[in-house]
Amino acid sequence: MSNRKPFDRNDPFDAIAQMTKTVIATAFGEAMARAPTISRDPEIQYEALVIGLMVGAYGCALAMTAPDGELRAALLAHLPDAFDQARDIVGLPPLGALS
Template sequence: MSNRKKFDANDPFDAIAQMTKTAIATAFGEVMAKAPAISSDPEIQYEALAIGLLVGACGCAIAMTAPGGHGELRAALLAHLPDAFDQARDIVDLPPLGRPS
């Protein structure tokens, strides 16, 4: 469905990326299960979960980067976001949306 290379568990990049994706998905699933007990409003749940996920991911990236590199980090995250979104869609057998115009 995409031009991504096939997952290789022996490739250190693939192994670390897979471990990270799995940990985030597991933690996110646990939070999603608890969200309805805090608010029954689906709009509040969606927005809070999405913002929490994005801020958490950015915070983790910031923790690995010296403050002087935060501008470059933000630019890199923004540049990689369309491909990351398409990779996530590919995982659930959806076609890529491609780069925004």
């Protein structure tokens, strides 16, 4: 279980984050469904889907910020919590902080 406070639909941060996760998950589901029409190789599909997801997410974040180099540090700092939240959603225990 994550140490993050419980979801509050009335909290604007939580509402925006939930809406964004839902939109991303829907789009990613569509990409997963289309990937086998491009390549039947599961290794190619996996790597291409993950890289596409990461570059797309980082590109979206970059589009909202000034390109001053701080975005990378901020994204890296949030990775452990993002992984733990995703794991919590599917009922897996957190991995915790990176060492």
